[in-house]
Amino acid sequence: MGRRSRKRGESTRAERDAARRARAGTPSARPRGRRSTGERPPAPWGGFPLSELVILLGIVLILWGAARGSGGGEMVAAGLVIASLGGGELALREHVAGYRSHSSLLAGVAAFAVVTIVALGLGPVQVWKLLVLGVAVFAGTFYAMRELFKRRSGGLGFR
Numbered sequence: 001m002g003r004r005s006r007k008r009g010e011s012t013r014a015e016r017d018a019a020r021r022a023r024a025g026t027p028s029a030r031p032r033g034r035r036s037t038g039e040r041p042p043a044p045w046g047g048f049p050l051s052e053l054v055i056l057l058g059i060v061l062i063l064w065g066a067a068r069g070s071g072g073g074e075m076v077a078a079g080l081v082i083a084s085l086g087g088g089e090l091a092l093r094e095h096v097a098g099y100r101s102h103s104s105l106l107a108g109v110a111a112f113a114v115v116t117i118v119a120l121g122l123g124p125v126q127v128w129k130l131l132v133l134g135v136a137v138f139a140g141t142f143y144a145m146r147e148l149f150k151r152r153s154g155g156l157g158f159r
Contacts, residue, residue, distance in 0.1 A: 039099075040094065040099060041093050041094060041096075041097030041099050043093065051086045051087075051089055051090045052086070053086075054082060054083070054085060054086030054089075055083050055086035055087060057079075057082055057083075057086075058079045058080065058081075058082035058083025058084070058085075058086060059079065059083060060079070061075050061076070061078050061079030061082060062075075062076050062079035062080060062083070063079075064079075065077075065078075065079060088105075088106075088109060091105050091106060092106060095145065095148070095149055096148065096152065097152060098149060098151075098152030098153035098154070098156075098159075099153075099159070100159055101146070101149045101153075101156075101157070101158040101159055102145075103142050103145040103146045103149060103158075104142065106141065106145050107137075107138045107139075107141040107142035107145060108138060110137055110138070110141040111134040111135075111137040111138040111141065112134075114133065114134070114137045115130050115133060115134045115137070118130065118133060
């Protein structure tokens with residue numbers, strides 16, 4: 001192999017790297033407070049991995065309850081709720097920031113919560129009424145979340 005010669009007027013490697021970072025929109029080239037589309041939104045509590053630890057706690061409770069056998073049903077249920085809260089927080093944060101669209105997931109959570117509250121609060125309710133209520137809440141929440149994501153992501157319907 002022969003030696004490569006440098007053409008006249010070519011910039012230095014540092015200048016090319018700086019230009020590449022500016023084109024890509026990396027943090028060193030962007031104004032403070034703005035993120036590129038490739039970065040996850042920051043958690044309100046900083047760099048502490050709270051969501052991940054909550055999800056891990058939920059998984060541990062699920063496994064511990066499953067290992068106990070028939071007496072661990074409450075632990076499995078508690079683990080499912082705790083892990084769902086950790087994952088739901090992350091999905092909501094990513095959706096509101098315009099990072100990833102979680103419209104269906106968030107609409108499903110809203111519909112589940114409303115149907116559960118109505119079923120437990122009102123006592124015996126006909127199933128078809130709960131189904132109609134769940135579909136209505138899902139549809140309304142899905143539309144609202146989709147429009148919110150479009151505004152936050154710059155017009156994209158999903159990412």
